Amino acid sequence: MVFVRELPEAQQKRMLGQELPDFGEAPWATGPALASRRIAIITTAGLHKRDDRPFGAGSGEYRVIPGDTESADLVMSHGSTNFDRSGFQLDINTVFPIDRLRECRDDGVIGEIADFHYAFMGATHPELMAAAAADVAGLLKADKVDGVIFSPV
Amino acid sequence: MGGLSHYLERAGLPTAGISLVRRQTEHIKPPRALAVDFELGRPFGAPNEPVFQRRVLEALLALFEAPEGPVLADFPDPPPGPPADLEGWSCPVNLAVGEQDLDDDEGRFKALAQEIELLRPWYDMAVSARGRTTYGISGLEPADIARFMADFIKDQNTPSPRPGIGVGQLLKWATDDLKAYYFEAAMARPGASSDVILADWLWGETVCGRLFLELCEICAASEDAMVKRLGDRSLVPHIQAHRRA
Numbered sequence: 001m002v003f004v005r006e007l008p009e010a011q012q013k014r015m016l017g018q019e020l021p022d023f024g025e026a027p028w029a030t031g032p033a034l035a036s037r038r039i040a041i042i043t044t045a046g047l048h049k050r051d052d053r054p055f056g057a058g059s060g061e062y063r064v065i066p067g068d069t070e071s072a073d074l075v076m077s078h079g080s081t082n083f084d085r086s087g088f089q090l091d092i093n094t095v096f097p098i099d100r101l102r103e104c105r106d107d108g109v110i111g112e113i114a115d116f117h118y119a120f121m122g123a124t125h126p127e128l129m130a131a132a133a134a135d136v137a138g139l140l141k142a143d144k145v146d147g148v149i150f151s152p153v
Numbered sequence: 154m155g156g157l158s159h160y161l162e163r164a165g166l167p168t169a170g171i172s173l174v175r176r177q178t179e180h181i182k183p184p185r186a187l188a189v190d191f192e193l194g195r196p197f198g199a200p201n202e203p204v205f206q207r208r209v210l211e212a213l214l215a216l217f218e219a220p221e222g223p224v225l226a227d228f229p230d231p232p233p234g235p236p237a238d239l240e241g242w243s244c245p246v247n248l249a250v251g252e253q254d255l256d257d258d259e260g261r262f263k264a265l266a267q268e269i270e271l272l273r274p275w276y277d278m279a280v281s282a283r284g285r286t287t288y289g290i291s292g293l294e295p296a297d298i299a300r301f302m303a304d305f306i307k308d309q310n311t312p313s314p315r316p317g318i319g320v321g322q323l324l325k326w327a328t329d330d331l332k333a334y335y336f337e338a339a340m341a342r343p344g345a346s347s348d349v350i351l352a353d354w355l356w357g358e359t360v361c362g363r364l365f366l367e368l369c370e371i372c373a374a375s376e377d378a379m380v381k382r383l384g385d386r387s388l389v390p391h392i393q394a395h396r397r398a
Contacts, residue, residue, distance in 0.1 A: 003192055004174050020177065023155070026184040026223035027162040034217050042157065054290045054326055057382060072285035077326060081390045083194030086336050086348040089287050091200035100203065100210045109211060126156025133157050137164035147217055148161055149210075150170030150183075153194045 021126055031146035032111075039104075040114035040145045041065075042136070044122030045088070045095045045153040046078030055079065055121035060128030062136055065117040071098070080123045083153045095153060114145045122152055155181030169216040171196040171209075172225070182223050185216035189228045192348070198232035205233050234347075255363060262303035264360045269295045269331075272338040279341035288333045291315075291326035295334055298327040306367055309375065321379025324372070325387055331361055349392075356393040365389065370398055 031037055046055045048063035054077035055061065065074065071092040076085065087094035098117075104110045118136050120129055140148060155178055158168040162184050169185035172178035173193055178186045189209065191198050197206040209228060216224050254260035280286045291298065292315055304311040305324065313320045335355050336348075356362040365388060372384025389397060 003190065020180050021156060023159040023181055026182045027159065028184055028222050029162050029165050029167045031167045031217065034214055037217065039214070042161075044157070050289055056322060057325070057379065057387070070285075075287050075290050077290045077329070079325070079387055081329075081387055082392070084192050084348045085194055085287070085333065086340060086351060087192070087195040087200045089200075089333060089337050090283070090340060092285075093203070093206050094195050094197055094200045097197050097206055097210050100197070100207045103203075103207060104210065104214065110214060120157065126160075129157060130160060133160035134164065137161050137166055140161070140166055141164075146167060147214075148166055148168045149213055150158060150168060151196045152171060152173055153196060 034110060034147075035108055036111045037147040038112040038114055038143070038145050039101060039110050039147045039149060040140055040143065041096060041098065041101065041117040041149055041151060042120065043096050043117070043151045043153075044120045045151065046076050046121040047074050047096060047119040048077065049073050050075050058124055058128065059121050060124050060130075060132055061120075062129075062132045063119045065096075065119055067098075067113055067115050067117065078121055078123070078153060080153075088153075095151060097151065110147070114140070114143045116143055155183040155186070158183035158186075167217055169213050171213060175225075175227075178225060184222045185219060185224045187213045187216060187226050187228055191232045195232065199234040202233050205230075255360065258303065258307040261306060261360075261364060262299055265299040265303065265364055266296050268360045269299060269334070272335065275341045276334055276338035279337040282341060283337075286333070286337060288330050288337065291323060291330045293323075293327055293330070295331065298331055301327060302331075302364055302368060306364065306371060309371060309380075319377075319379055321372075321375075321377055321381075321383055324368070324380065325383050328365060328368070328383075328388055335359065335361055352390065352393060356389075356396055362396075366396055366398070 047065065049069060050073050052063050057079050074092060076088060093099050101113055105113050158170055161168050170183055172186045172188040173191060173196060175188040178188060197209050199205060212228055216226060255264055297314065301314055313323045315323055336351055339351050369384050369388045372380045375381045
């Protein structure tokens with residue numbers, strides 16, 4: 001709904017001052033040239049297929065978004081009310097850039113697109129997502145993904 | 154988001170993420186991040202701006218070519234689209250809902266149901282034009298949501314109309330559905346609009362917004378943790394909190 005800098009001061013402090021885990025130094029995985037990579041999207045916008053289970057409050061679960069999912073079949077059940085949803089309502093690519101990614105593949109910017117993408121519900125403490133993340137990591141590897149892009153809200 | 158990057162990267166998967174809150178990202182230090190100065194909820198900038206979205210995506214993908222990290226790059230441009238403060242513009246959806254008494258239990262339901270029906274042609278037009286709707290996570294029809302909300306405002310012991318789903322959770326999904334319905338309908342009207350103006354319209358000028366505010370106060374006083382959570386933080390956006398009693 002607004003830029004972070006435009007949030008009321010109290011909300012900015014809450015958002016920026018919240019206790020965040022210390023993950024230490026960033027790990028660094030490598031892969032082939034971008035034009036050869038197989039890319040998957042992980043969104044933390046709480047997206048899921050219409051007939052899938054909505055996310056509950058504080059959920060650390062994930063939902064699978066098959067690569068051939070139609071945009072009309074994706075809905076959002078994120079717990080927060082403090083971000084704009086009208087952009088997603090007008091155009092799924094505002095949040096989940098699947099059409100832009102397909103263009104990048106067709107133009108040779110990337111190699112391939114994964115068969116499956118994944119969604120989490122942001123605003124969940126990262127530690128609650130750890131088990132699901134380990135599961136998703138295995139699934140991405142089985143899908144031969146070597147590049148994951150994250151899209152938050 | 155940054156935490157997930159660490160988990161996957163440790164598992165051997167290269168990751169790159171959009172950062173909407175740069176200071177958080179500076180703290181969490183994911184391997185590769187692209188900081189953008191966009192609205193929360195719009196990580197790729199703006200709707201129906203494919204050229205701009207593509208630039209953001211390619212800037213993000215380019216981080217995979219960085220030789221070492223962590224990398225925190227800045228996307229240089231603001232998002233395209235109308236400014237958030239269109240002076241003199243007001244939402245053209247004029248909802249003449251009649252003289253229903255919003256302090257009366259049945260009047261609340263009638264007024265909200267009537268307002269929903271007045272918006273129906275625009276909502277249907279939105280669905281037709283876009284080929285999709287984001288309404289539908291509650292599993293309830295809009296009129297059923299109106300009934301559920303009005304009943305709950307009247308009596309907080311009102312049971313969930315969906316067996317197996319708690320009242321607090323269903324109220325959250327139902328109110329999010331109604332927000333989507335109102336926004337999608339209003340955006341189907343021609344003319345300039347911005348999400349900020351639409352939100353001011355929903356929360357300041359509609360029966361739905363007024364009942365949301367009433368519901369919020371009731372929920373905030375609830376002893377049910379999930380219902381209370383809805384009232385405390387999951388119904389009224391912070392930017393509209395000044396409207397609360």
